[in-house]
Amino acid sequence: MANPGEVVEIMLPVALERTYSYRVPFGNVLMPGDVVRVTLGPRETVGVVWDGDGVLPASSNRLKYVEERLAVPPLREDMRRFIEWVSNWTLTPRGMVMRMALRAPELPPEKPRLGYRLGGSEPERLTPARRRVLGHLADGFVHEKKALIEATGVSPGVIDGLVDAGAVTPVALPPEPAARMPDLDFAAASLSEAQARAAADLTQKVAARRFAATLLEGVTGSGKTEVYFEAVAEAVRQGGQALIMLPEIALTNQFLDRFAARFGVRPAEWHSGVAANKRARLWHGIAKGEVAVVAGARSALFLPFADLRLVVVDEEHDSAYKQEDGPRYHARDMAVVRARLVDAAVVLASATPSIESRVNADRGRYDHLILPERFGGRSLPAIAAIDMRSGGPERGRFIAPRLAEAVRETIAAGDQALLFLNRRGYAPLTLCRKCGHRFQCPHCTAWLVEHRFRKSLVCHHCGHTAPVPRQCPSCEAEDTLTPCGPGVERIAEEVAGLFPQAHTVILSSDLFASTEKLKQELETVARGDANLVIGTQLVAKGHNFPHLTLVGVIDADLGLGTGDPRAAERTFQLLGQVTGRAGRGDKPGRALLQSYDPGHPVMQALISGDKESFYAREIAIRAQAGLPPYGRMASLTILDEDRAKAETFARLLAKAAPFDAALRVLGPAEAPIAVIRGRHRMRLILQAPRDFALQDYIRAWLAAAPKPTGQLALEIDIDPMNFA
Numbered sequence: 147m148a149n150p151g152e153v154v155e156i157m158l159p160v161a162l163e164r165t166y167s168y169r170v171p172f173g174n175v176l177m178p179g180d181v182v183r184v185t186l187g188p189r190e191t192v193g194v195v196w197d198g199d200g201v202l203p204a205s206s207n208r209l210k211y212v213e214e215r216l217a218v219p220p221l222r223e224d225m226r227r228f229i230e231w232v233s234n235w236t237l238t239p240r241g242m243v244m245r246m247a248l249r250a251p252e253l254p255p256e257k258p259r260l261g262y263r264l265g266g267s268e269p270e271r272l273t274p275a276r277r278r279v280l281g282h283l284a285d286g287f288v289h290e291k292k293a294l295i296e297a298t299g300v301s302p303g304v305i306d307g308l309v310d311a312g313a314v315t316p317v318a319l320p321p322e323p324a325a326r327m328p329d330l331d332f333a334a335a336s337l338s339e340a341q342a343r344a345a346a347d348l349t350q351k352v353a354a355r356r357f358a359a360t361l362l363e364g365v366t367g368s369g370k371t372e373v374y375f376e377a378v379a380e381a382v383r384q385g386g387q388a389l390i391m392l393p394e395i396a397l398t399n400q401f402l403d404r405f406a407a408r409f410g411v412r413p414a415e416w417h418s419g420v421a422a423n424k425r426a427r428l429w430h431g432i433a434k435g436e437v438a439v440v441a442g443a444r445s446a447l448f449l450p451f452a453d454l455r456l457v458v459v460d461e462e463h464d465s466a467y468k469q470e471d472g473p474r475y476h477a478r479d480m481a482v483v484r485a486r487l488v489d490a491a492v493v494l495a496s497a498t499p500s501i502e503s504r505v506n507a508d509r510g511r512y513d514h515l516i517l518p519e520r521f522g523g524r525s526l527p528a529i530a531a532i533d534m535r536s537g538g539p540e541r542g543r544f545i546a547p548r549l550a551e552a553v554r555e556t557i558a559a560g561d562q563a564l565l566f567l568n569r570r571g572y573a574p575l576t577l578c579r580k581c582g583h584r585f586q587c588p589h590c591t592a593w594l595v596e597h598r599f600r601k602s603l604v605c606h607h608c609g610h611t612a613p614v615p616r617q618c619p620s621c622e623a624e625d626t627l628t629p630c631g632p633g634v635e636r637i638a639e640e641v642a643g644l645f646p647q648a649h650t651v652i653l654s655s656d657l658f659a660s661t662e663k664l665k666q667e668l669e670t671v672a673r674g675d676a677n678l679v680i681g682t683q684l685v686a687k688g689h690n691f692p693h694l695t696l697v698g699v700i701d702a703d704l705g706l707g708t709g710d711p712r713a714a715e716r717t718f719q720l721l722g723q724v725t726g727r728a729g730r731g732d733k734p735g736r737a738l739l740q741s742y743d744p745g746h747p748v749m750q751a752l753i754s755g756d757k758e759s760f761y762a763r764e765i766a767i768r769a770q771a772g773l774p775p776y777g778r779m780a781s782l783t784i785l786d787e788d789r790a791k792a793e794t795f796a797r798l799l800a801k802a803a804p805f806d807a808a809l810r811v812l813g814p815a816e817a818p819i820a821v822i823r824g825r826h827r828m829r830l831i832l833q834a835p836r837d838f839a840l841q842d843y844i845r846a847w848l849a850a851a852p853k854p855t856g857q858l859a860l861e862i863d864i865d866p867m868n869f870a
């Protein structure tokens with residue numbers, strides 16, 4: 147506690163590691179975690195009273211006073227420690243991490259709601275509109291203004307007139323609760339034996355109120371959601387809170403509806419698509435412990451839970467959990483940290499866990515719960531490969547005859563088929579038939595992707611858009627431009643020719659004006675209103691399409707051979723996920739993988755269903771090569787508009803790296819995508835043994851190394867997931 151005149155250290159939301167000293171104003175005491183307004187140079191900013199650095203002697207008598215303490219819940223000790231942890235781990239200044247925890251409370255409080263009930267007197271003049279309002283209020287209850295207007299269809303002026311006449315009385319309503327309480331007994335699931343065993347284990351861990359990490363591994367459709375819902379119920383039963391993290395929360399109403407089917411209400415949603423005032427209300431509700439369950443994107447980790455008992459990371463293997471700008475943190479890993487700091491249970495759920503989590507389970511750092519079968523006696527889809535070298539379609543086409551036949555059978559049987567291709571647009575490359583000119587982005591080392599619906603060439607890295615010209619810009623020949631390779635739009639064209647009667651839906655994020663529209667289309671598919679779906683990876687994740695019985699993967703090899711150390715793992719996960727959409731309803735499902743390399747271990751593992759040998763092989767490769775989780779990695783990317791400057795600095799930096807026999811510094815080399823948005827990218831990769839204090843090493847190195855100046859930027863990525 148700091149008294150008036152004493153010095154406090156304030157963390158400010160700026161890109162600095164240090165705190166700033168201020169004096170406590172008269173008439174105030176300040177506690178660590180208090181949110182305050184201070185002036186910093188010419189401007190005002192919001193900061194947090196910090197602790198943890200020890201008490202610093204007042205360095206000057208000319209310290210400024212804190213302006214005021216804000217009437218918002220203080221940042222709790224566990225949140226302050228979490229911020230420091232994330233900052234230390236990701237090498238991001240503490241102020242920048244703290245900023246994520248302070249995003250919502252600065253928002254203005256919501257306006258009070260207005261309601262009406264019947265007043266004492268009769269109005270002199272009774273119009274039909276007035277009669278409708280009075281009729282609606284005749285039940286004697288208070289009705290909210292908005293609802294009253296909606297129900298009666300009158301203009302607000304009509305109500306104002308009735309208020310003036312004394313026939314209606316305005317009432318101030320308490321603000322709407324941030325979220326409704328889940329009803330734990332609303333519709334308790336009847337679990338299978340395996341599910342019940344897993345649920346009991348998790349429930350008991352939540353009740354124990356100790357940190358425990360569990361990998362919940364269950365095949366697609368095994369009911370992992372139903373199982374962890376029981377752990378959520380236990381957290382709420384104990385009066386605590388639960389956080390469920392989902393990689394695509396903004397896209398799926400289905401998850402929210404399933405929660406509602408179990409608990410009677412939807413959980414509170416937290417992601418960038420939630421309106422600002424709603425977010426502010428939630429933030430405060432969560433800090434006060436009034437919001438029991440939050441379903442959120444990775445940023446939900448920084449919410450001020452008052453009593454967090456459980457964190458669930460669904461689809462824990464998903465690379466969307468890695469934030470690729472700002473503080474580069476992996477939300478799955480930080481979820482484990484967050485849980486440990488508050489003695490909560492953490493559950494990582496997946497049908498195809500990350501190698502990292504599998505190894506943690508093998509080492510006994512995580513418990514391992516397994517659901518080996520689909521719920522309700524349903525079988526996993528039968529998976530087969532189509533060898534495109536012998537069984538492929540004619541040139542310029544992408545759907546093999548055998549896949550086309552399977553689609554035809556599926557549609558004829560009244561079922562739904564999905565053709566999966568993880569590539570947006572019409573064609574990934576356009577070239578001139580005559581001179582070979584290829585369309586490249588002027589700002590990036592990337593081909594422009596033709597989007598035929600939008601009639602443009604688009605860069606998927608910077609968004610650069612240009613119309614498709616009739617003439618080749620290089621040789622000026624007309625009508626010589628040819629698309630190379632397929633995107634989903636091109637598959638749709640082929641499908642239209644093959645199955646003219648099918649009701650086809652294309653699910654690709656760029657084809658929808660809003661996420662709301664996209665959500666609606668996903669629901670159309672779930673209802674079975676379309677019989678042929680063409681989709682990118684957004685259809686692969688977590689959806690339940692009960693009518694879907696066939697999944698055709700157009701290019702199963704697409705993610706392989708990228709040079710990314712996780713290419714095989716990712717392909718296995720993505721294809722496991724997407725084929726797992728088939729046969730979740732009453733009828734069994736099947737999947738066909740179009741591949742030029744059907745003997746590849748990934749294809750073989752999917753076809754045989756022998757997941758274990760895939761993991762064993764992949765883990766052995768990692769161990770042998772010292773790749774994560776058997777070794778540690780970091781990447782340093784140096785960016786500048788001037789290639790020479792980037793390269794010179796990268797070399798200086800590499801030269802300044804302190805010698806350590808255990809560590810390897812690779813590069814500098816040009817990043818695979820050498821230029822993005824006009825900035826050249828040079829990269830250094832660090833590889834170290836598992837127990838190496840990589841962050842300490844980098845901190846010491848950068849402290850002694852030359853500093854970037856001018857346009858030059860240095861991006862540090864600990865445990866990088868993206869090597870592009």
Ligand SMILES: Nc1ncnc2c1ncn2[C@@H]1O[C@H](COP(=O)(O)OP(=O)(O)OP(=O)(O)O)[C@@H](O)[C@H]1O
Binds near residue numbers: 366367368370496
């Ligand atoms: N105990 C149960 N009672 C009734 N329905 C269940 C039960 N368990 C699972 N289901 C149903 O089975 C389907 C699959 O369950 P769920 O989506 O939880 O599986 P999952 O393991 O999360 O699958 P995926 O990894 O593919 O997302 C859902 O429709 C779910 O409602």
Ligand SMILES: [Zn+2]
Binds near residue numbers: 588605606609610823
């Ligand atoms: Zn570009």
